[in-house]
Amino acid sequence: MSTAAGSGDRDLERDQAIADLTQAIGDREQDLADIDQRRLDAEQGELEAQAAQGRLTEIDASLWQQAISAAQDRRDSHQRSLDAAQVGRDGHQQHLNTEWATERPPAPSPSSPDVTRLRIERALERARAAEARATAAQARAQEARMREEQRLKDLQ
Amino acid sequence: MTTDAIKAQALDSVANGVLITDGAGTILWANRAFARLSGHSIVQLEGLAITRLAFVDDQVTLGRLWHQLRETGAFAGTVEFQRPDGDVVRIELRGRAVIEDHHVLIVAVDITARQDLDVLAARMAQVLDAVDRTVVTTDLDGTIESWNRAAEQLLGWRASEVVGRNVADVAVPPWARGAVDRARSEVITSGTWSGTADLARRDGTLIPVQATASLLRDADGSVTGMVGVAIDVSEQLQHTRELALNNGWLNSIARHVGTGLVTLDHRGRIVYSNPAADQLLMTTAHPAVGGSFTNRLLGVDPFGNAGTMQQRLIGDEFSTLTEDEFIEDRLVRGDGSVVPIEYIAARLPRDDSDDRGWVVTFRDITDRLEREAAWREQVATSQWIVKINEALDNDRFVLFAQPIVDIASTRVVQHELLIRMLDDDGTLIQPREFIPTAETHGLMPAIDRWVIQQAIGLAREGHAVELNLSATSLNDDTLIHVIEGLLTDSGIDPGLLVFELTETGLAENFDTAAAFLGRLHTYGCHLAIDDFGVGYGGLTYLKSLPIDIIKIDIEFVRDLLDNATSRNVVSAVVALAQVLNMKTVAEGVEDKATLDALQSLGVDLAQGYHLGKPRPVVDVIGQGKDKR
Numbered sequence: 155m156s157t158a159a160g161s162g163d164r165d166l167e168r169d170q171a172i173a174d175l176t177q178a179i180g181d182r183e184q185d186l187a188d189i190d191q192r193r194l195d196a197e198q199g200e201l202e203a204q205a206a207q208g209r210l211t212e213i214d215a216s217l218w219q220q221a222i223s224a225a226q227d228r229r230d231s232h233q234r235s236l237d238a239a240q241v242g243r244d245g246h247q248q249h250l251n252t253e254w255a256t257e258r259p260p261a262p263s264p265s266s267p268d269v270t271r272l273r274i275e276r277a278l279e280r281a282r283a284a285e286a287r288a289t290a291a292q293a294r295a296q297e298a299r300m301r302e303e304q305r306l307k308d309l310q
Numbered sequence: 311m312t313t314d315a316i317k318a319q320a321l322d323s324v325a326n327g328v329l330i331t332d333g334a335g336t337i338l339w340a341n342r343a344f345a346r347l348s349g350h351s352i353v354q355l356e357g358l359a360i361t362r363l364a365f366v367d368d369q370v371t372l373g374r375l376w377h378q379l380r381e382t383g384a385f386a387g388t389v390e391f392q393r394p395d396g397d398v399v400r401i402e403l404r405g406r407a408v409i410e411d412h413h414v415l416i417v418a419v420d421i422t423a424r425q426d427l428d429v430l431a432a433r434m435a436q437v438l439d440a441v442d443r444t445v446v447t448t449d450l451d452g453t454i455e456s457w458n459r460a461a462e463q464l465l466g467w468r469a470s471e472v473v474g475r476n477v478a479d480v481a482v483p484p485w486a487r488g489a490v491d492r493a494r495s496e497v498i499t500s501g502t503w504s505g506t507a508d509l510a511r512r513d514g515t516l517i518p519v520q521a522t523a524s525l526l527r528d529a530d531g532s533v534t535g536m537v538g539v540a541i542d543v544s545e546q547l548q549h550t551r552e553l554a555l556n557n558g559w560l561n562s563i564a565r566h567v568g569t570g571l572v573t574l575d576h577r578g579r580i581v582y583s584n585p586a587a588d589q590l591l592m593t594t595a596h597p598a599v600g601g602s603f604t605n606r607l608l609g610v611d612p613f614g615n616a617g618t619m620q621q622r623l624i625g626d627e628f629s630t631l632t633e634d635e636f637i638e639d640r641l642v643r644g645d646g647s648v649v650p651i652e653y654i655a656a657r658l659p660r661d662d663s664d665d666r667g668w669v670v671t672f673r674d675i676t677d678r679l680e681r682e683a684a685w686r687e688q689v690a691t692s693q694w695i696v697k698i699n700e701a702l703d704n705d706r707f708v709l710f711a712q713p714i715v716d717i718a719s720t721r722v723v724q725h726e727l728l729i730r731m732l733d734d735d736g737t738l739i740q741p742r743e744f745i746p747t748a749e750t751h752g753l754m755p756a757i758d759r760w761v762i763q764q765a766i767g768l769a770r771e772g773h774a775v776e777l778n779l780s781a782t783s784l785n786d787d788t789l790i791h792v793i794e795g796l797l798t799d800s801g802i803d804p805g806l807l808v809f810e811l812t813e814t815g816l817a818e819n820f821d822t823a824a825a826f827l828g829r830l831h832t833y834g835c836h837l838a839i840d841d842f843g844v845g846y847g848g849l850t851y852l853k854s855l856p857i858d859i860i861k862i863d864i865e866f867v868r869d870l871l872d873n874a875t876s877r878n879v880v881s882a883v884v885a886l887a888q889v890l891n892m893k894t895v896a897e898g899v900e901d902k903a904t905l906d907a908l909q910s911l912g913v914d915l916a917q918g919y920h921l922g923k924p925r926p927v928v929d930v931i932g933q934g935k936d937k938r
Contacts, residue, residue, distance in 0.1 A: 164889070167889045168853065168886075168889045168890060171882070171885050171886035171888075171889040171890070172849045172850065172852060172853075172886060174882045174885060174886070175843075175849060175879070175882035175883055175885070175886050176849060177882070178875065178878040178879040178881070178882035179843055179879055179882075181875045181878060181879075182866075182873075182875035182876060182878070182879055184875075185873070185875040210605075211579075211600070211601060211602060217601065217606070217642070217644060217646075218642075218646075220644060220645060220646055221642060221645070221646025222646070223646070224645055224646040224647070225646065
């Protein structure tokens with residue numbers, strides 16, 4: 155039979171597990187989106203190479219450039235929705251972090267130190283993952299900026 | 311000097327030849343001019359019969375002249391003399407008898423040159439008459455001097471009727487005479503004029519001509535008049551008008567026809583595109599002309615016709631492009647979108663066959679394909695409905711079973727039941743073929759009931775089985791009572807039955823599903839979420855449903871070894887399952903390495919080809935038929 159505090163713990167653990175799974179699925183979706191972006195970058199490079207070799211007329215190169223730009227626009231839009239979802243998850247995780255912080259410490263028992271250590275480890279792992287995500291998001295934003303600058307340059 | 315000598319000296323000084331003969335034509339005296347003309351010396355001439363100077367034919371002529379002399383006392387005529395140097399001179403002879411001494415005084419004029427000019431003039435007149443262009447010569451005031459046969463035919467006036475009249479009065483309509491005056495001034499000042507004009511015919515009708523006029527000069531360059539040449543261009547104008555009309559029609563058709571029309575050069579580049587083509591190609595930002603049409607074709611048509619137009623237009627493949635066959639393809643538009651089209655290409659009719667281009671008409675067939683797809687789907691759906699009903703009536707469904715293994719012990723703990731349908735010829739039909747139709751046409755409850763009956767039959771034999779439940783069956787209020795009745799009647803352990811429902815199925819009708827699953831759980835049956843992780847955005851339902859098993863979707867299992875994010879998902883699912891006291895099943899395990907990875911991640915159960923393919927249930931776990 156669980157105590158009230160124990161039951162709250164389990165609820166929080168359950169919510170955290172759901173949040174972790176949601177985050178893992180979100181990470182995978184971002185992973186697939188990154189693969190999409192790399193493919194688009196490769197297509198852009200191939201187009202430029204073909205144009206440089208004179209294998210495309212200016213008009214055709216322009217046409218295909220427009221096609222790739224349209225795909226990039228769709229990608230950017232998808233990325234914005236992924237970013238928005240991530241913001242939502244981050245907010246939820248912050249809420250869970252607050253819950254964890256205010257949760258009453260477990261009643262003393264032989265297993266308590268282990269449970270506490272495990273929780274700290276998991277929290278640290280989540281923090282590291284969040285940092286890695288933030289770094290990756292920053293890199294994506296930087297690449298998006300460079301693409302936009304290039305596009306503006308091409309239009310001039 | 312005697313009077314005769316003075317007379318002879320005087321006759322020597324005149325330019326024309328003068329000679330005196332006796333009555334028989336023997337030359338008695340000739341002046342120097344005649345001697346030069348005949349090519350003989352005066353001495354040679356004296357005593358020579360005049361007939362000896364002439365050609366044989368002209369000797370006869372001379373005879374007639376002498377006859378005329380005797381009759382009238384004078385004669386006039388022309389004969390040809392052959393000079394000793396071989397030249398022939400044409401001589402006009404005028405003779406008069408000197409009665410008193412029976413002598414004949416003859417004046418001879420060399421008309422050879424004049425004769426040549428006459429011949430030339432006659433030839434020129436013939437040439438002018440032979441040409442099919444109107445040629446008219448006038449003086450500088452426009453008075454007509456010559457009028458060739460073509461002019462007679464074109465304008466209806468005979469030459470004899472108009473020579474001497476002003477050309478403006480004869481062939482120019484009154485309102486155009488000012489223009490004629492200006493043209494004449496231009497000819498006089500610049501030497502030439504050309505242009506188009508309407509000439510008036512004798513009957514008053516007008517005829518359009520292309521005309522040129524130039525100054526005429528004599529041998530010393532003095533201006534003597536003008537020559538005008540005119541060509542009837544009424545037929546040409548008519549053709550031009552017809553051509554313009556036809557072009558107008560063609561342009562109008564091309565511009566207003568709803569079908570895209572482009573003409574291509576031999577390399578497939580667009581030379582012309584009509585508005586419909588521009589719209590289909592979406593060339594607002596990029597003009598179509600100059601761009602490649604063939605490069606825009608992806609060449610993969612819905613019916614799998616081989617070869618793109620690009621390929622068909624290259625080298626020997628030219629000949630394979632038939633001109634009466636519509637070809638389906640996919641066209642890349644200006645915004646990068648792709649639209650299905652059908653096109654027909656025909657060669658442009660040109661003589662220079664090496665560079666012959668193409669005319670291509672094409673149209674968007676999205677609507678048609680969608681319509682055809684809808685028709686096909688309707689037909690297929692109707693056929694499936696009939697087949698499913700027949701299968702239900704004639705017991706033509708069969709169950710396959712795939713083992714589910716406890717990873718830690720490698721023991722088969724239960725089987726997932728998978729439905730198949732037997733076709734008329736005994737071949738097996740996969741569920742993906744008929745389940746969508748069954749779900750959309752209310753046939754799933756009947757199929758699910760059949761499966762549930764079979765599953766309970768197997769459970770009665772002690773087998774633990776998983777069966778898939780369609781989301782649409784949850785709306786069947788009677789189904790839960792049927793299950794309850796079957797469980798009660800069979801007396802089986804409900805824990806041997808695992809009902810699977812997809813996340814999508816849950817999401818579609820959550821409240822109904824929750825109530826249904828709650829009842830099943832109350833009976834003691836187990837519940838599993840199938841295809842977990844892909845179908846539903848939120849996972850909070852896990853908190854409120856009595857789920858026992860999470861079946862991890864094959865998408866996360868397939869690339870488990872290569873994809874860290876997939877491993878993270880599986881790990882998170884396992885962590886969640888542990889918190890919620892659920893078991894996990896990994897679907898689609900196809901190799902041992904994946905199985906090992908799953909075990910290390912803490913997944914409880916697994917199924918997949920590596921552990922056992924689905925096989926007929928009778929071969930795997932028994933008869934399973936409900937024998938009630």
